[in-house]
Amino acid sequence: MFDLVLKNLKLVGESGEFYIAIQDGKIAKMSKTPISADNEMDIKGQYVLPGLIDPHVHFRDPGLTYKEDFKTGSMAAANGGFTFVMDMPNTLPKTNTYKAFKDKLEMANSKSVVNFGLHSGHSSFEEMERILELNPMSFKVFMDLESDERLREIFKNISNLDGNPILTVHAEKQSIVRENTERLSEDLELKDKPISYSYARSAESEIESISQTISLSKEFGNNLHICHLSTKKGMELAKENNISYEFTPHHLLFDNSYFDKFGTIVKTNPPLRESKDKVNVSDIDSDSMIGTDHAPHSLEEKNKGVWDSSPGIPSLETVLSLLLTEVNKSNLDFNLIPKIFAENPAKRFNLKNKGFIKENYDADFVVVDLNKEGTFNIDEFYTKAEYSPFDGMDYQGAATMTIIGGEVIMEDNELFI
Numbered sequence: 036m037f038d039l040v041l042k043n044l045k046l047v048g049e050s051g052e053f054y055i056a057i058q059d060g061k062i063a064k065m066s067k068t069p070i071s072a073d074n075e076m077d078i079k080g081q082y083v084l085p086g087l088i089d090p091h092v093h094f095r096d097p098g099l100t101y102k103e104d105f106k107t108g109s110m111a112a113a114n115g116g117f118t119f120v121m122d123m124p125n126t127l128p129k130t131n132t133y134k135a136f137k138d139k140l141e142m143a144n145s146k147s148v149v150n151f152g153l154h155s156g157h158s159s160f161e162e163m164e165r166i167l168e169l170n171p172m173s174f175k176v177f178m179d180l181e182s183d184e185r186l187r188e189i190f191k192n193i194s195n196l197d198g199n200p201i202l203t204v205h206a207e208k209q210s211i212v213r214e215n216t217e218r219l220s221e222d223l224e225l226k227d228k229p230i231s232y233s234y235a236r237s238a239e240s241e242i243e244s245i246s247q248t249i250s251l252s253k254e255f256g257n258n259l260h261i262c263h264l265s266t267k268k269g270m271e272l273a274k275e276n277n278i279s280y281e282f283t284p285h286h287l288l289f290d291n292s293y294f295d296k297f298g299t300i301v302k303t304n305p306p307l308r309e310s311k312d313k314v315n316v317s318d319i320d321s322d323s324m325i326g327t328d329h330a331p332h333s334l335e336e337k338n339k340g341v342w343d344s345s346p347g348i349p350s351l352e353t354v355l356s357l358l359l360t361e362v363n364k365s366n367l368d369f370n371l372i373p374k375i376f377a378e379n380p381a382k383r384f385n386l387k388n389k390g391f392i393k394e395n396y397d398a399d400f401v402v403v404d405l406n407k408e409g410t411f412n413i414d415e416f417y418t419k420a421e422y423s424p425f426d427g428m429d430y431q432g433a434a435t436m437t438i439i440g441g442e443v444i445m446e447d448n449e450l451f452i
């Protein structure tokens with residue numbers, strides 16, 4: 036007998052209503068005809084999608100837990116419809132040694148309310164080889180923090196690791212950013228304007244960094260993935276070279292004029308772009324994926340002026356509704372939602388039995404009401420972040436339930452953990 040049957044549900048891209056039977060946390064059976072079980076849940080004609088997967092979050096744990104921690108970040112993920120997140124290594128200490136990685140795994144196992152993977156930082160070849168045993172999602176390189184010489188060594192080392200693991204990059208060119216920042220932070224007319232941040236970390240610095248990343252990866256044969264791709268030219272380079280990349284919601288929806296409205300609240304790396312340079316919702320296709328770059332800071336850190344404020348925007352609890360609203364505005368095909376939020380991240384990062392609604396896959400789902408309207412309210416969010424540029428924005432379309440391994444962990448923004 037099945038543990039649970041979900042009934043009266045719709046599947047994206049399919050007509051009619053379905054039943055999904057769940058047994059031991061797996062999808063045991065799917066059918067159009069009724070399946071009986073002691074425990075039935077009526078989905079009332081809403082859509083059931085594979086649980087969302089975010090390849091790019093910063094939960095600040097360990098070392099920076101006043102901004103977020105693995106408990107609050109994973110609660111925000113569950114509230115946003117995510118069943119799997121991948122956390123970044125820029126913690127304190129950095130997650131770039133075997134011990135730090137192992138300690139973080141143990142900590143996160145005890146605190147996280149959703150499934151997770153960890154990206155590793157980079158370090159000596161020997162250290163990274165040991166970290167491989169702990170199944171890192173990738174090795175992350177912040178290009179803006181490394182000299183060209185160091186980058187060659189890092190790319191070479193990572194390409195020589197067993198199995199050629201994914202090399203994930205933050206692509207901004209250090210020399211261009213440095214030069215522009217020195218000039219602009221001295222410019223009497225521009226230095227106090229938040230929009231100057233987008234001139235300093237220019238579209239050119241991303242495009243140059245992406246082309247440098249591509250030539251390095253060709254030389255060493257790296258298995259490349261590009262974070263928070265924000266420029267159309269950068270996207271064209273990635274596509275031409277068959278390199279995977281992520282979009283954030285803020286780069287898709289906002290241009291740098293939002294600096295005038297929100298100031299340093301929307302300061303993030305890479306920055307919001309001129310509309311002529313930016314990627315758009317219309318650039319989302321069946322190969323795309325969303326990486327929110329959920330990067331909370333304290334309110335005090337966000338309000339330290341153009342050059343000293345901390346860069347980063349929290350996004351886990353708003354991203355799905357923002358893009359469902361685009362679906363309702365006919366700017367985005369609903370059929371792409373499971374691809375960009377679950378199928379493509381699961382495939383790219385080799386997550387076994389995840390990302391799809393198929394028999395024998397994990398029973399990880401998000402239930403979506405395409406018509407649910409509301410207004411984002413940061414006070415109702417589970418993240419520790421006390422700011423969001425989306426706060427007060429209306430949306431149409433939302434997650435109403437998050438299910439992990441057949442267990443309901445969120446219903447109507449209530450968490451059952």
Ligand SMILES: NC(=O)N[C@@H](CC(=O)O)C(=O)O
Binds near residue numbers: 330
């Ligand atoms: N994106 C950001 O602006 N900030 C990220 C770092 C990063 O992803 O580069 C953070 O960790 O705060």
Ligand SMILES: [Zn+2]
Binds near residue numbers: 205304
């Ligand atoms: Zn980054």
Ligand SMILES: [Zn+2]
Binds near residue numbers: 093123
């Ligand atoms: Zn990031």
